[in-house]
């Protein structure tokens with residue numbers, strides 16, 4: 001009996017993990033009427049159809065998807081309209097217990113093998129609310145007429161994942177990119193701020209249906225929606241809230257200036273980026289998901305926040321990370337460039353004081369955190385959000401003092417151009433920098449692969465003291 005059950009299982013019950021499914025295309029057709037205003041907006045609902053085309057990399061007869069806990073699948077069928085067997089239930093994510101999602105399993109009538117193309121269409125509807133209880137404090141969106149956003153973190157569209165933290169992070173960090181068609185039906189007062197190509201725009205009663213296509217395959221769908229105003233300028237546009245026109249004008253100028261500055265420092269980008277910069281409410285989390293940059297309101301409201309914009313634009317000069325648990329040294333690089341650009345474009349003499357603030361914060365951090373972690377281990381130890389942004393800029397500052405600013409900036413640009421296609425792993429940057437200038441080896445040994453930097457930070461009163469140790473040894477070497 002046991003053998004028969006086992007054979008039945010392998011014949012009919014094969015389930016490939018989601019990272020063994022290549023997503024080919026994703027069509028999302030969503031209607032968000034947003035007709036309840038004010039306190040009533042939590043009652044707003046969306047209705048949507050997701051049509052997903054996948055190709056399995058190993059045989060499978062079912063797929064697993066996750067959707068917002070308040071969204072319910074009403075129908076699931078193939079491209080000919082034949083229904084799939086579907087189960088859905090509310091689950092806690094394994095390894096991320098505060099995350100509750102609707103877990104959907106679709107079972108095919110016959111097993112799909114490698115190279116097959118399987119299409120499934122899911123009709124679903126319901127509410128969306130934030131996911132702050134998961135620790136992602138910035139995921140606050142609901143179907144609020146003032147602002148809402150479709151993005152992976154709030155699961156307003158189904159994603160191919162198993163209900164585990166591991167599977168989610170694999171999918172989110174994977175480079176399985178797919179072509180996207182996104183159709184949004186919105187009130188005529190609203191629009192999406194997206195860098196996607198507009199294919200069609202049609203009126204449907206009091207609503208407008210927008211049809212977008214991703215200019216290149218992408219791994220996530222990010223669509224901020226609001227009664228936006230827009231300024232267009234050549235290859236980029238800025239979408240902003242009604243009250244923030246002055247800020248939007250300042251940002252349009254600032255983007256041009258900082259692009260020129262970075263190109264002068266690091267050399268050209270491989271492709272001229274076309275993108276949209278969209279204002280989102282404060283504390284909703286700035287992000288770059290090309291061709292859309294979402295930027296929180298404070299950077300539209302105070303000129304001092306221009307640094308945040310410089311930070312995001314600095315990421316254009318990053319090669320893709322190939323490691324799942326990357327140390328995210330490029331956040332340190334962006335912080336460093338942000339301070340340098342702000343000093344150049346906005347206020348002279350702010351570079352060192354900005355770094356000094358980081359130094360002070362990190363000195364405090366190490367008073368209560370005694371673990372010794374090298375930069376290369378930040379991803380593996382899960383400390384990127386506290387340390388990549390804090391230690392990273394100090395590391396690049398020391399490199400800058402040792403190599404010289406011009407040489408370091410040119411090396412950053414060259415590194416990006418060399419690794420843009422292949423992506424860069426944990427050891428690629430240190431190897432590259434040492435090849436450029438062997439003087440940085442001791443800095444890399446102490447900071448990137450070692451933990452001597454912690455002692456240096458604890459003992460330093462000024463940032464220049466961080467670099468002084470290396471300058472002495474360089475003079476001796478020379």
Ligand SMILES: [Zn+2]
Nearest residue numbers: 311315331334
């Ligand atoms: Zn960043």
